[in-house]
Amino acid sequence: MDKIMICIIGSGNWATTIARNVGRNVLNSQTLDEKVPMYVYEEIVEGRKLTEIINTTHINSKYMPNFELPPNIVAVDDIVTTARDADIIIFAIPPTFVSSCCKTLLGKVKPTAHAVSLIKGFERGDDGQFVLISQIIMRQLKIPCSVLVGCNLAHELAHDHFAEGTVGCRDQKYYRVLHDIFKSPTFRVVVTEDADCVEICSTLRNIIAFAAGCSDGMELNENTKGGIIRRGFLEMLQFVDVFYPGCRMGTFFESCGISDLVTSCYANRNRKLAEAFVKTGKPLSELEHILIPGHEPLGPVTAELVHHMLKKKGLEDKFPLFTTVYRICTGDYPLQRLVETLIKAREDIFHPLHTFQL
């Protein structure tokens, strides 16, 4: 039987970090091909081609200069050559490049290939709904697409610090393989079939991290942050229940749910963006450039799209935290409204028999 071939599309720090795990893991397998092509957008770095640097020094000197790649990771400057023979195509590129990559690859990959998206973010659909990145890949490339979510801090994983990841896998055949290629001795990977839920959780948490950052910017207390996390977790559950029915509660207890939420509320850049937003009083449009060059501020952008979806269904009142974050970002609500929201949320639902109904 032919060995399963894996390729990686992308060469940023997250792509490179995960390439280290994949490159090492395939060497320990009887069923996986040793060679892992990695598509590298060609750049000249200190007078040399980046692909050449990677293939001779095994260091991605542009995006991950302090870490060595296993020599079986082979940089390729052509995306079709990279993906042509692959059975598993791992996408780790900025969301804005997804469509053009898929267009280039359409009809040029194995019809049996399986994609895995490591891409954070989403697109707006024509109907005003979220379009998840994995859905874009599936629609455009006509192959199934799983997702790997978790570990926002690439360098922590690269340094072999503990991290967790959740794979939402859309083909039973790949449950074990995707687990085995991503994990490392310090990177705990769990696989579930609940792929939509995994991906949407990792998107929604940015709204809550933004709220947590506002709380930090206002120098509120720990109980307020705890209240934001609790309320946000409930609204995540409810949102998925309304818009992605069929998802499972258990997925929220995986790292894509509760742990990514908590760590984001204490450490991610949406939190930092919100803190700066409150402390400087500057509009978000100015701060984006300071804090996240080249990226949309995921918290506010997600809040906007979520708000649009809730409004269409007349559900704004049932999602007071999401609504409040959106309106704080637009300037319609003062910051103080955040605490009011926590106090008043569901106060009307006095529910001795069922404290929580999804």
Add this chain to the structure above:
Amino acid sequence: MDKIMICIIGSGNWATTIARNVGRNVLNSQTLDEKVPMYVYEEIVEGRKLTEIINTTHINSKYMPNFELPPNIVAVDDIVTTARDADIIIFAIPPTFVSSCCKTLLGKVKPTAHAVSLIKGFERGDDGQFVLISQIIMRQLKIPCSVLVGCNLAHELAHDHFAEGTVGCRDQKYYRVLHDIFKSPTFRVVVTEDADCVEICSTLRNIIAFAAGCSDGMELNENTKGGIIRRGFLEMLQFVDVFYPGCRMGTFFESCGISDLVTSCYANRNRKLAEAFVKTGKPLSELEHILIPGHEPLGPVTAELVHHMLKKKGLEDKFPLFTTVYRICTGDYPLQRLVETLIKAREDIFHPLHTFQL
């Protein structure tokens, strides 16, 4: 109809803080008696009786010197006089005094009275199981006992910072009343009938906060803390499922569950104790006295009792975080075992169809 009379047993900072809320709230009610007796263990403070100071200055100069009590809170130096006519008896005393108070009060309170415990902690039963404080009160005083859990930081509540509390109420008749007497404009109170779950959650979280403190002491990363919180939350759910069947999942989404857990892992004294335990290398028995004068270190003590219960049922392996905390406290495991536990936990349960089964 006679008005409902409330009394408070205790005069420490948590008792005094909650007395401020109760004292104010009864004034806004048609059905509650205005006068709220508060049992104060008599002490001489700067040459005057503490009861006399409270009743003339309306300040508990010993335990809460910077906050005024409403004048309808009346300090009483005799516990029977305090509770005799009360319909709702609020207990806010150290756990070691519960039994003696109940013995003194037995037969001296209204047979229709309803108790509410604000006491943190538990006792060891003869069978090696937890005995919850509310169960001790019910057993000894022969009246139902509800619980109020949440807001560990009395001074934050006193300063009107946001906080949440959960009431586990054992009599439907008191759902609304207990909500109304404890709440304040910044203290959000939710009532549920799931009283056992409310109380046990607030106990178990101390084990997890201790683990979080170990992680801080070892200067591990945010992902590790997120992993501890996630794993701990799962073990809380599982523990309740095994030992307190019939509790509801929704209760874990109230403040007694997820928010108290998160805030404890970032801010409570078990976390701090564990951090000192790791950083100083001193045995817990020395640090207790430094950090929590007069109190048992709840994290280690809870871990010990939980371990005993799990061992009896042969379930240690199913609760790897709880077991690891216990064994770190006893010195059987090195600290490094904490991260190993997170990595290995449930790795054996490779469960693509159900990521979480309770």
